[in-house]
Amino acid sequence: MPGSVPWDWSQAPLRGAWHRRQIEKFTTRTTNTLIIGGGQAGLALSHCLTTLGRDHLVLERGRLAERWRSERWDSLRLLTPNWMTRLPGFAYEGPDQDGFMTAGEVVGFFQNYANSFDAPVREFTSVQRVAPCGDLFVVETDDGPFLSRNVVIATGWCAEDAVPATAAHVSIRINQVVPSYYKNPDDLPSGGVLVVGASATGVQLAQELQLSGRQVTLAVGSHTRMPRSYRGMDSYWWLDLLGTLDRTIDQVADPVAARHEPSLQLVGSPEGATLDLAVLQSIGVRITGRLHAIDGGNATFATNVNAVIADTDRRMHRVLDRVDDAIERLSLRHEMLAPDRPGRVAPASAIDELDLHAEGITSIVWATGFRRPYEWLDLPILDGRGEIAQYRGVTPMPGAYVLGQRFQHYRNSNFIDGVGRDALAVAEHITASPAQRELLSSPSIHQHT
DSSP: OBTBOOSOGGGSOOSSHHHHHHHHHHTTSEEEEEEEOOSHHHHHHHHHHHHTTOOEEEEOSSSTTHHHHHSSOTTOBOSSOGGGOEETTEEOOSSOTTSOOBHHHHHHHHHHHHHHTTOOEEOSOOEEEEEEETTEEEEEEBTEEEEEEEEEEOOOSOOEEOOOGGGGGBOTTSEEEOGGGOOSGGGSOSSEEEEEOOSHHHHHHHHHHHHTTOOEEEEOOSOBOOOSEETTEEHHHHHHHTTGGGOBGGGSSOHHHHHTSOOBSOOOOTTOOOOSHHHHHHTTOEEEOOEEEEEBTEEEEOSOHHHHHHHHHHHHHHHHHHHHHHHHHTTOTTTSOOOOOOOOOOOOOOOOEEETTTTTEEEEEEOOOEEOOOTTBOSSOBOTTSSBOOBTTBOSSTTEEEOSOTTSSBTTTTSTTTHHHHHHHHHHHHHSOHHHHHHHSOTTGGGGO
């Protein structure tokens, strides 16, 4: 168990007396593998290492699954259906297989998962720095330091809300909020709202705020439209059948673009309803193009919004064509409903400029994605974009790993349903012999970042 000494430290390769003093100092707080992050990725790896009999410890800055507890809005549901809620050795077994869990239910699922194998999670332990210590790693926390042979960064792809630089130039009369701090419409002052971003988060918040009586303007950039269900089956069921979710990073022409493509406009709701721009238009949301900049109360937008919408629709119909072809090829026609494709999005006004004050807009919601700050990571494993260089979770530094990245290896690597395969690959690399590790590692990690 963590806290014991799993190997003879006196035999560890050292680089000077300082390293030896550090090891002597920390021998009561050592483990083979330290996992940073107690969400789906950290728990999946913990299960794999437990199964393989490898000593490890999971450090979580707050409570288990803290982001689901404190950084989600009240009405949020899991974006994937419950039947896709699967982790190594565990799966959703409730009665509503086609439903979508609330944030609280997701927390319960993760808690039950951790309890099922007595996961060694140390809560309320915030990591402040990770650095080399000889051939080991020292992990400094607000509760003191730890030493480990391996360290795994499992802090996730959605670590921190990304806000564009133009936010610094917004009038102080306009309230600004990011999704991690938004709970419900009552959080915002009265008045209209500009929601920036039209992926899953943006469209959900736009709908909720519009239905609360606010006038919402939605700034739309590149996005990926899909119906919640098609011909009687959830879109994720079709993507699974088509092999889309099993596609690997080696099969795409541009790994960087693949990892940063917009998420699907698929949202969870009790009704399993589709939510897209057409639905938002029908309830009165005003659609504009991508936000260029804001200076005080003056906002400027791209005027190619209708071209963006048309391109999005073309890509959606190409996917649905593949579904129709699969139904034909697999002789599923007698089991499936007739085609029920979403309607067209009505042309949006090509607004190039808005006076937010004159329009009565008092709040901006920045649904503009996430970033991953690694200021605390004092390891030579970041690429030129500040992301962790890795291939199948293995970084350029021996003993340092990452898990839970978007498209880490498979397209669904950052899904609850997809992280397990990557967790097993990382666990097997950790437990492999040096010779086996060479065979499992990529000779060109940086080419896959």
